[in-house]
Amino acid sequence: MTVLRTAAEPEQPASPGSPGGFAAVRGFLRKHETTFWRRGTLVAAIVPFVGLTFTIIVIAIKGWPAIRVNGTYFFTGSSWNPGSTYGATTTVKGVAVPQGASYGAWPLILGTIQSSVIALLIAIPISIGAALALTERLPKIVARPVGFAVELLAGIPSVLFGLWGILTVGPLLARDVYPKISSAMPNVPILNFFKGPTGQGEGLLTSGIILAIMVIPIITATTVDLFRQVPPLNQEGARALGMTDAEVTRSVTVPWVRSGIIGASILGLGRALGETIAIAMISGAILGHTAQNIYSPMTTIAATIVSQLDSSFTDATGFATATLAEAALVLAVISVVVNLLARLIVNKGNRLGVPTGK
Amino acid sequence: MNKGTRWGAKQLRFAVPAVIVAAALGLAACGSSSSSSPTTTAASSTKNASLAVIAPPTSSVALSETGSSLLFPLFGSWGTAYTEQHPNITISTASTGSGVGISSALAGTANIGASDAYLSPAQVQATPSAMNIPLAISSQFIGYNVPGVTGNINLSGSVLSQIYQGKITNWNDPAIAKMNPKLTLPNLPIVTVHRADGSGDTFLFSEFLSAADPNGWGKSIPYGTTIAWPTVTGAVGATGNSGMITACKAAPGCIAYIGISYLAKAQLAGIGEAALKNAAGNYELPTATTMTAAANSFVNSTPKSGTLSMINTKASNGYPIINYEYAIVLGTQPNATTAQAVKSVLSWIISPTNGNASTYLTPVGFIALPAKTAQIAANQIASIH
Numbered sequence: 095m096t097v098l099r100t101a102a103e104p105e106q107p108a109s110p111g112s113p114g115g116f117a118a119v120r121g122f123l124r125k126h127e128t129t130f131w132r133r134g135t136l137v138a139a140i141v142p143f144v145g146l147t148f149t150i151i152v153i154a155i156k157g158w159p160a161i162r163v164n165g166t167y168f169f170t171g172s173s174w175n176p177g178s179t180y181g182a183t184t185t186v187k188g189v190a191v192p193q194g195a196s197y198g199a200w201p202l203i204l205g206t207i208q209s210s211v212i213a214l215l216i217a218i219p220i221s222i223g224a225a226l227a228l229t230e231r232l233p234k235i236v237a238r239p240v241g242f243a244v245e246l247l248a249g250i251p252s253v254l255f256g257l258w259g260i261l262t263v264g265p266l267l268a269r270d271v272y273p274k275i276s277s278a279m280p281n282v283p284i285l286n287f288f289k290g291p292t293g294q295g296e297g298l299l300t301s302g303i304i305l306a307i308m309v310i311p312i313i314t315a316t317t318v319d320l321f322r323q324v325p326p327l328n329q330e331g332a333r334a335l336g337m338t339d340a341e342v343t344r345s346v347t348v349p350w351v352r353s354g355i356i357g358a359s360i361l362g363l364g365r366a367l368g369e370t371i372a373i374a375m376i377s378g379a380i381l382g383h384t385a386q387n388i389y390s391p392m393t394t395i396a397a398t399i400v401s402q403l404d405s406s407f408t409d410a411t412g413f414a415t416a417t418l419a420e421a422a423l424v425l426a427v428i429s430v431v432v433n434l435l436a437r438l439i440v441n442k443g444n445r446l447g448v449p450t451g452k
Numbered sequence: 453m454n455k456g457t458r459w460g461a462k463q464l465r466f467a468v469p470a471v472i473v474a475a476a477l478g479l480a481a482c483g484s485s486s487s488s489s490p491t492t493t494a495a496s497s498t499k500n501a502s503l504a505v506i507a508p509p510t511s512s513v514a515l516s517e518t519g520s521s522l523l524f525p526l527f528g529s530w531g532t533a534y535t536e537q538h539p540n541i542t543i544s545t546a547s548t549g550s551g552v553g554i555s556s557a558l559a560g561t562a563n564i565g566a567s568d569a570y571l572s573p574a575q576v577q578a579t580p581s582a583m584n585i586p587l588a589i590s591s592q593f594i595g596y597n598v599p600g601v602t603g604n605i606n607l608s609g610s611v612l613s614q615i616y617q618g619k620i621t622n623w624n625d626p627a628i629a630k631m632n633p634k635l636t637l638p639n640l641p642i643v644t645v646h647r648a649d650g651s652g653d654t655f656l657f658s659e660f661l662s663a664a665d666p667n668g669w670g671k672s673i674p675y676g677t678t679i680a681w682p683t684v685t686g687a688v689g690a691t692g693n694s695g696m697i698t699a700c701k702a703a704p705g706c707i708a709y710i711g712i713s714y715l716a717k718a719q720l721a722g723i724g725e726a727a728l729k730n731a732a733g734n735y736e737l738p739t740a741t742t743m744t745a746a747a748n749s750f751v752n753s754t755p756k757s758g759t760l761s762m763i764n765t766k767a768s769n770g771y772p773i774i775n776y777e778y779a780i781v782l783g784t785q786p787n788a789t790t791a792q793a794v795k796s797v798l799s800w801i802i803s804p805t806n807g808n809a810s811t812y813l814t815p816v817g818f819i820a821l822p823a824k825t826a827q828i829a830a831n832q833i834a835s836i837h
Contacts, residue, residue, distance in 0.1 A: 178674035180572045192574075194674055265702050294643065294703035296688055379648030379689030382681060391688050393648070401691060404549030405650020405678035410574030414678075 150426060157419030159189040159412075164197050168420060171198020174381040174398075179409045190411040197417045201384045203424065205298070205392040208385065209373065210366035212302025213309050218359050220306070221313035226343060228314075229321040241318065248311035256375035259304040264295025264376055272299070272389050290387040296378035298385045298392045304372055309362035316358035320351035353440040360436035367429055370396040395425040500827055501834035505803050508538045508796035509789045515797060518546040519553015519566035520652060521692060522590060522711045523777050526816050527566060530807050534800050541793050550652045551677060557780035558582055563794055565780035568652020568711075569677055570759045581783040585832045586758045586776035586825055587801050588808060588818045589747050591712040591738040592656050594726040597700050598623055600638055601724065604737060606631040608729035609664020609764070609772065615707060616644050616661065617669070618684035623705065631729070641686065645699050645708040648689030650677040652775070656763070657709040660773050663764040697721050712738055712817035732768040739771070743819050746770030751824045758828055776825070777818070783836055791836050798833045802826050 123130065160168075163186045177195030184193050224244065228237045272292035279288040324347050332346045348355070378391020379401060385392040393401075399418050406414035517527055524547035531543035543564075548556075550567040557565025558579045570584045594607060611627050614620040620627055623637045647654045658675035673679055681687065688706075690699040693714045700706040701721040710718055715725065715738075727735035736742045746765035754760045762774045779798055785791035801807030808820040821829060 173680055175680035176676055176678050179574075179676040181674055183574050192674075260698060260702070291686055293686055294688065294699075296699065296702075374648070374691060375695070379691065380687060381648075381689070383683045386685070391686075393689070401649040401689075402678060403650075404551035405654075405676070407551035407555035408569065408572065408575075408650065408677045410572055410578050 150423075153419045153422045153426065157416055157421075157423050160197070160416035160420040161423075162187050163189050163191060163413070164417065164420065168197060168199050168417075168424075169203070170200055171196065172200050172383050173198050174201075176405070176409060176414050179414075183411055189413065191413045192409055192411055195409075195413055199395070199421055199424065201381065202393060202395045202398050202421065203428075204384050205377070206367055206394040206396070206425070206428070208298055208392070209301045209305055209377070209394060210363055212299065212388075213305035213366045214359060214363055216303060216306035217309040217313055217362055218355075221310050221317055221358075221362075222348070222355065224310070224314045225317035225321055226347075228318050230339070230343065230347070244311045244314050247307070248315065252308060252369060252372040253375075255304050255308055256372035259300060259372065259376040260296065263304065264300045266295070267300060267303070268292055268295030268389075276389070287388050290389070292389045293378070293391065296376055296391055297389045298377070299388045301373050301377045301392070301394075304376055305366045305369055308369065308372065309366050312365055313355075313358045313362045316361060317351070317355055320354040320358070321347060324350045357436060357440050360432060363432055363436075364429060367432065368396055368425065369394075370400050373397040374401050395421050395428075399425075501830045503803065503826060503830050504799070505806060506792070506796045506799040506833070508541050509792040510540070511789055512540045513542075513789055513793035515541065515543045515563045515790075515793055516546075516561075517543055517564040517566060518548045518556050518562040519564075519780070520550045520568050520777065521547040522568055522652060522713060523566040523587075525713070526588070526812060526818065529812055530801055533806075533812070534797055537800075538796070541797065543797060549650060550655075551650045554780050557782065560782060560786070563781070563785070563790065564797070567778045567780050568775060569655040570761075570776070570778055571780065576757075579782070583781050583783055583832050583835075584758050584776075584778040585781060585798060585802075586754075586821055586829050587779050587798075588777050588813055588821060589743060589762075589774055590777050590818050591743050591771060591774045592653055592709055593712055593715055593718075593738050594728060595697075595700055595708045595710050595718050595723040596726060597704055597706045597723055598638065598640060599704055601635055603635060604725055604727045604735075605635060605637070606729065606735040607726045609660055610668070612707075613661045613665035613669040615642055616646070616684065617682045618644075618687075621685075631735070640705040643703045643706040644684050644687045645690055645696055645703070645706050646681055646687070647691070647696065647709075649691045652677060653693070653709055653711050654679060656773055656775050659761055659763045664772070697723060715817055728772050730768075730770055730772045731764050731766050732770075734768060736769060736771045738773070738817070740814075740819055742769055742771035743774050744822075746772070746774045747819065747822055747825075751822045754825050754828055756828060756831065758825075758832060776821075781836060785836060788837070795833050795836050798836075799830065802829045802833070 173196055175194060175196050177192035179192050182193045183190050185191070228241050228244075232240065272295070276289055276292050279285050281289060328346050328350070329342050332342045337345070373394050374397040377393050377397055379393050379397065380391040381393055381398065399421055402414070402418060406418055409415065517531070524545060527543075527545045531545055535542055550569055553562070553565035553567045554569075554571065554575065555565075556562035558575065567584065568590065571582060576582060594612065596605060598605065605628070607628070608631060611620060611631070614627070621642055623640045623642060629637060655675060655677045658669075658673065658679045662670035662673070662675050673682070688699050688703065690696045690708075693711045694717070696708045696710050697714060697718050698721075700708045700718075700723050708723075719725070725737060727737050729735050745767040746762065749765045749767040749770055750760060750762045758776065758778070760776065762776065764772045765774070779801075781794060781798070785794060802821060804820055804826070808826070810820070813820060820826075
């Protein structure tokens with residue numbers, strides 16, 4: 095049975111699945127297309143905003159008792175002491191707290207920043223190099239599979255990187271690489287952070303290296319797109335003036351997209367700051383003090399939240415969970431600040447004398 | 453392009469209330485957790501309940517279990533076997549950790565919470581109808597990776613306490629050598645490994661250190677599923693018992709506390725098993741014999757609530773770290789049918805011919821509840837309604 099209907103015809107109940115039903119639905123959609131377009135896009139625009147607001151409000155409220163009790167010690171202190179969860183409960187500033195509980199998140203905050211910075215220091219040069227190779231150097235027949243591999247790398251679940259790190263990379267580095275770096279470094283400020291016991295491969299440097307591998311595809315993919323946008327005329331002009339390939343890259347290609355590269359790096363930084371499971375596996379997961387040297391076990395805010403969540407539920411006062419919420423809020427604030435800084439840098443970069451050629 | 457397809461002020465006016473609604477939702481979500489009216493449960497009858505398996509309800513019931521990763525494999529085999537006998541009752545199991553097991557059971561989102569640790573006094577106070585029902589007895593071994601050493605290294609709680617405080621840092625320390633006259637221990641730095649996630653094993657281990665070193669560890673570090681570990685150079689945190697084994701295997705010189713079910717896996721990884729000094733001064737390995745000896749010494753002190761720490765037995769051949777594995781259950785279930793199903797499953801588990809048979813317990817290294825404790829558990833189960 096085929097019934098042709100015009101949009102003006104009154105709605106008739108049609109069994110779903112029958113051709114008549116499809117036609118009716120299609121007619122209805124077509125008739126109200128503009129309404130759907132307007133409302134649909136409005137909803138789509140509101141959902142992310144509402145999601146962000148909702149999340150921040152919830153963790154802020156959940157964390158409020160912890161914010162009041164922990165005070166500034168949370169940002170300066172190092173002890174992560176859940177207190178006597180099986181013992182007495184005391185009341186601090188009107189909040190029920192297990193006796194002896196005191197939470198200082200400084201090692202977590204510092205660990206988050208240190209591991210992310212190490213990751214970026216490794217990832218940015220490699221990513222830019224890879225992007226240049228893909229766009230400028232390699233023949234298409236090689237560039238295509240390499241580019242594909244970089245994109246695939248971005249899609250690998252982080253738990254695989256964690257497993258790889260703890261089973262292979264960490265022990266290998268600890269056995270063959272770290273001791274050599276440690277003994278070769280001079281005992282002067284900054285570089286002496288590279289000296290001392292090298293451990294078993296679970297720690298800050300291993301975390302930074304694994305994070306770098308996770309961040310490289312993000313920065314590379316974005317940077318490749320940027321390099322493709324550099325007008326060939328400018329590059330050819332520079333070559334015509336007698337510049338070598340290296341000089342063209344240094345003085346034309348890279349400056350053209352400098353602010354874009356910063357933006358791409360910040361994208362990577364965002365990933366590194368929030369990475370959880372891989373870090374929980376390879377950081378050595380040590381609470382209570384900051385890393386003594388670059389090989390020491392440490393932990394980050396995200397890894398601590400995931401590893402401490404279960405035991406926080408055994409704190410009947412709920413203070414441990416509130417503290418994790420506070421830590422989550424700190425992580426959210428760090429991410430937002432980093433993103434705002436990135437925008438500032440990108441905007442500033444655009445105003446400076448970068449050739450625009452428009 | 454049609455101008456009408458872009459948002460004007462009219463559309464954006466809807467966005468503002470939407471955000472306010474979101475904020476209100478956030479507030480509502482937070483407010484709901486605070487109200488829990490105390491419910492009183494009838495005190496368990498003085499008469500002892502029957503130890504026979506309670507018949508399940510005739511209608512179909514789907515029960516949920518969540519919690520302890522140590523109990524998870526056992527609960528899986530228990531659930532499968534029980535459902536084979538009683539096809540109308542299904543049990544979904546989940547390995548989420550003891551903390552989630554306790555909180556889910558107390559919140560009523562799971563029928564049975566599995567936990568290696570008993571409820572804290574504060575939790576019982578907050579949810580008076582909650583019970584911790586002993587299901588079986590587990591243990592923990594102290595593993596180490598010391599190349600070249602064959603045979604079991606003898607260790608005591610006070611030495612372990614000093615190791616985990618960073619006061620004993622090498623395997624050739626005189627304190628360790630003194631209790632191992634037959635072994636030659638190498639000059640090898642000790643790497644302490646502890647659980648980074650919350651764990652019933654941390655609970656047991658810290659209880660043991662507190663009991664064995666009451667004036668040192670016991671005074672400074674309260675026990676719990678997560679504790680404030682003293683700063684020790686090179687110390688490593690690991691996630692889960694498997695993570696403990698991986699970390700220990702990777703680090704020669706390591707020492708780790710691991711749930712007894714993982715003994716076979718640890719041995720495959722080349723990790724040794726320490727003999728622990730008990731209160732009588734004997735060095736014991738966690739075997740069915742030493743665990744049973746320890747369990748029997750605690751039977752008469754097990755209270756009606758089942759809440760008991762079984763650390764540092766006085767039995768001369770008892771292993772010093774054993775514990776009851778618990779089901780965390782609300783005494784008041786949502787309806788009679790669910791209550792009947794929960795009672796049936798739990799009574800089946802503690803039955804020596806069913807869930808507490810060695811076919812289930814031996815593969816994971818657990819032992820059955822002593823008869824008196826099983827009676828206490830049966831009384832608790834009978835009071836569920």
